[in-house]
Amino acid sequence: MHQNYHFLKQLAPRLHSELAGKRFVEAFSQQKDELIIVFAEEDHDEELIKPFFIKATLTNSFSCLSFPERFDRARRNSVNLFNDFEGDMVGFLKVCDNERALQVRFESGRDLIFKLFGNRSNFIAVNAEGEVTQLFNNKLATDRNLTVASLNRGIDQSWEAFVANNGRFEPLFPTFGKVANKYLSGKLEGREDLAERWAIVQEVLREFESSVFYITRIENIPALTLFETGEVAQVLHDPIEALNAFYLAYIRLSGLDKEKADIVRLLKKRIQQTDNYLExxxxxLVDLENATKNDELANIIMANLHIIPERAEKAELYDFYRDQLITIKLKKDLSAQRNAEGYYRKAKNEKIEIDRLNDSLAAREADRKQLQDHLEHIESIELLRDLRAYIKTHKLEQGNAGPAIDELFKRLDFMGYTILISRNAKNSDLLTKQAHKEDLWLHAKDVTGSHVVVKNQPGRKFPAPVIERAAELAAFYSKRKNDSLCPVIVTPKKFVRKPKGLPDGLVLIDKEDIVMVVAKGE
Known part of the structure; x- marks a missing residue:
C-alpha cells in the first residue's frame, strides 16, 4: 500500500512541510529506472542549505519513493532532467483527489506531477498553460495527454451514494486497492444491514488515515500497510520514515526470499484456480443430478405416443415420476418415437458426462494435493540452490505459469473431450495457433464467428455427438446464431493455414467437411 491513495493522502502534507518555500536545485538520473530530485532553501557557493532529496525507483517490478538524508552524485554517467524547474520555488504539494498522484506546484505556475501507478509510474512536467512538456519515462506516451484536472476525480462518497449502490463500497472508493478491498470485505462479510455496513466502512477509513503505518511481510515480501496484517516488523507514525523503512526492507530482500516469494505466489494462484474449477x-454435477433426466423424458414420451400430435414442437404430458404435468420440447420433423430415441441418446451421453466430471474432480483434487505439498516443501527450503533445483525437478518454473486455458478461451467439457472457443478475432488466431495438428477445427461457414477447437485424444476417433456439439457451439458463436440451420466447417487443424498479412481471425482452409446443425450455446 506504499502507493495507495490513503497513504499518499498522509504523505502529501508531510512532504509539503518539507518542500514549501524550497527551490528546485536539480533532477538527474544515474540509472535508467532511477530519478533523484534535489530541493534546498538556498545554494551558496555550491553548498546546499537544508537540502531535501527525493529518490524515485521506477523499475518494471518495483516502484517506490524514498527520501535519503544525502545523495552524492556520480561524476560520470548521469544526465540532468527537468531543467526548466531549476531555481523555481515550491508553492505547495498536494495529493490529487482520489488518485495515486502528487502535484508539486511552483511559483511560476508550473507543476511537477508524481504519477505513482505501480509499474506505470512516471514523473510529468506541466507548464503554466497546463501542457505536458517532459516525461521521465517516454515509453509511457499516453502520459502526454494527462492534465492536472484529469488526475483529480470527484467521487460522491456520501451515505446516499452508498445506499444507491446497494451497500457496495467499491464504486465509492476505487482508491482502496486489492489489499484494502480484501481487508474491508472480510469485515463486511455476513453484514446485510446497510447502516451497519456504512459504519464499518467509515471505521476502516478512519483506521487507514490514523497515521499508523505497518512494515510487514506478506507471502515473504515486505509491504507497507495501513492496518495490521502479515508478519509485522515495525510500526511507525511518520509517513516519510515509513516509506524509507519499507524501501530499505524491500531492497535488502535476498535472492532466496524473492524467488521463494515468486514461486509461493504462483502456487497459491494455481491452488485458487483449482479450487474455482472444483467448485x-x-x-x-449437482445441476445434472437435480435436472429432469433425459431417459425419464424419453420414457414419458413413449408412454404417451398415442396422444402426441404430428409435427408438434412441444407436448404437455403426465410425468408419472413426479405426479404432475410436464412440458417436453420436441423436434417437429421427427415422430414422437424418434424424439424419444433422441432423448435416450442424450441420456447415454449424460451418463458419460457425469462419469467424466467425477473423473475430472478426482484428478483435480489430486492436483490440488500435489500443489499443496509443493507449497509446504518450498516454504521449508533454506538454500537458494536447493530451491532452484526443486523448481526445475518438478517443472514449477514461471514459464509454465501462463494464463490457464480456462482464462484464455471459453471451455466446455463434453463426453470426455475438451472443446475450446475463441473470444474475439485476435483470440481466434491464438487458439488456432496453439491447436495441435490433429485437433478438430470448426467454424461457421461464410460468416464471422469464433474458432472452435476440439482437443484430440491419441488413438481415438472423434465421436459424432462430440463433433455435433462443437458444431452447435461454432454456429452459436457466429453471425448465423439465429438461422434455423447453420453450415459449419469441420476439419483437422493441419488443414488450416494463416498466411502472413491476413486480418485477425481470417484463415485459409485446404480441406473441409460441412455439417448442418442448429445453433446451441453452453
Missing part, C-alpha cells in the same frame, strides 16, 4: 465442476 464449478461440483455445481455442474
Amino acid at each position: 464449478n465442476t461440483f455445481q455442474k
Whole structure:
C-alpha cells in the first residue's frame, strides 16, 4: 500500500512541510529506472542549505519513493532532467483527489506531477498553460495527454451514494486497492444491514488515515500497510520514515526470499484456480443430478405416443415420476418415437458426462494435493540452490505459469473431450495457433464467428455427438446464431493455414467437411 491513495493522502502534507518555500536545485538520473530530485532553501557557493532529496525507483517490478538524508552524485554517467524547474520555488504539494498522484506546484505556475501507478509510474512536467512538456519515462506516451484536472476525480462518497449502490463500497472508493478491498470485505462479510455496513466502512477509513503505518511481510515480501496484517516488523507514525523503512526492507530482500516469494505466489494462484474449477465442476454435477433426466423424458414420451400430435414442437404430458404435468420440447420433423430415441441418446451421453466430471474432480483434487505439498516443501527450503533445483525437478518454473486455458478461451467439457472457443478475432488466431495438428477445427461457414477447437485424444476417433456439439457451439458463436440451420466447417487443424498479412481471425482452409446443425450455446 506504499502507493495507495490513503497513504499518499498522509504523505502529501508531510512532504509539503518539507518542500514549501524550497527551490528546485536539480533532477538527474544515474540509472535508467532511477530519478533523484534535489530541493534546498538556498545554494551558496555550491553548498546546499537544508537540502531535501527525493529518490524515485521506477523499475518494471518495483516502484517506490524514498527520501535519503544525502545523495552524492556520480561524476560520470548521469544526465540532468527537468531543467526548466531549476531555481523555481515550491508553492505547495498536494495529493490529487482520489488518485495515486502528487502535484508539486511552483511559483511560476508550473507543476511537477508524481504519477505513482505501480509499474506505470512516471514523473510529468506541466507548464503554466497546463501542457505536458517532459516525461521521465517516454515509453509511457499516453502520459502526454494527462492534465492536472484529469488526475483529480470527484467521487460522491456520501451515505446516499452508498445506499444507491446497494451497500457496495467499491464504486465509492476505487482508491482502496486489492489489499484494502480484501481487508474491508472480510469485515463486511455476513453484514446485510446497510447502516451497519456504512459504519464499518467509515471505521476502516478512519483506521487507514490514523497515521499508523505497518512494515510487514506478506507471502515473504515486505509491504507497507495501513492496518495490521502479515508478519509485522515495525510500526511507525511518520509517513516519510515509513516509506524509507519499507524501501530499505524491500531492497535488502535476498535472492532466496524473492524467488521463494515468486514461486509461493504462483502456487497459491494455481491452488485458487483449482479450487474455482472444483467448485464449478461440483455445481455442474449437482445441476445434472437435480435436472429432469433425459431417459425419464424419453420414457414419458413413449408412454404417451398415442396422444402426441404430428409435427408438434412441444407436448404437455403426465410425468408419472413426479405426479404432475410436464412440458417436453420436441423436434417437429421427427415422430414422437424418434424424439424419444433422441432423448435416450442424450441420456447415454449424460451418463458419460457425469462419469467424466467425477473423473475430472478426482484428478483435480489430486492436483490440488500435489500443489499443496509443493507449497509446504518450498516454504521449508533454506538454500537458494536447493530451491532452484526443486523448481526445475518438478517443472514449477514461471514459464509454465501462463494464463490457464480456462482464462484464455471459453471451455466446455463434453463426453470426455475438451472443446475450446475463441473470444474475439485476435483470440481466434491464438487458439488456432496453439491447436495441435490433429485437433478438430470448426467454424461457421461464410460468416464471422469464433474458432472452435476440439482437443484430440491419441488413438481415438472423434465421436459424432462430440463433433455435433462443437458444431452447435461454432454456429452459436457466429453471425448465423439465429438461422434455423447453420453450415459449419469441420476439419483437422493441419488443414488450416494463416498466411502472413491476413486480418485477425481470417484463415485459409485446404480441406473441409460441412455439417448442418442448429445453433446451441453452453
